[in-house]
Amino acid sequence: MNPVLQAAVGSILRHILTMGASYLVARGIWTEQEAMTYAAAAALALLGFGWAIWQKSQAQAKIEKALTLPANSTLDDLTP
Numbered sequence: 652m653n654p655v656l657q658a659a660v661g662s663i664l665r666h667i668l669t670m671g672a673s674y675l676v677a678r679g680i681w682t683e684q685e686a687m688t689y690a691a692a693a694a695l696a697l698l699g700f701g702w703a704i705w706q707k708s709q710a711q712a713k714i715e716k717a718l719t720l721p722a723n724s725t726l727d728d729l730t731p
Contacts, residue, residue: 657698665694 672686681689717729 660701661694661698664697665690668693668697 668690669686672681672690675681676683676686713729717724720728
């Protein structure tokens with residue numbers, strides 16, 4: 652994944668999680684420090700989970716494409 656895109660997605664995700672954490676702070680459920688810690692940890696976890704899903708879907712797409720190639724195909728035929 653493009654590093655700029657990864658940073659942008661991470662920033663948006665942290666912003667959304669921070670909004671949710673702010674609600675919990677306003678209700679007195681979390682302290683501000685807990686909210687920052689949990690939002691950062693959740694953002695990293697969700698990014699990791701999303702990255703894993705992306706990698707698995709790309710691998711599956713390559714497998715499906717490989718199955719449609721003729722028997723004498725090379726690796727160069729598989730990768731665009």
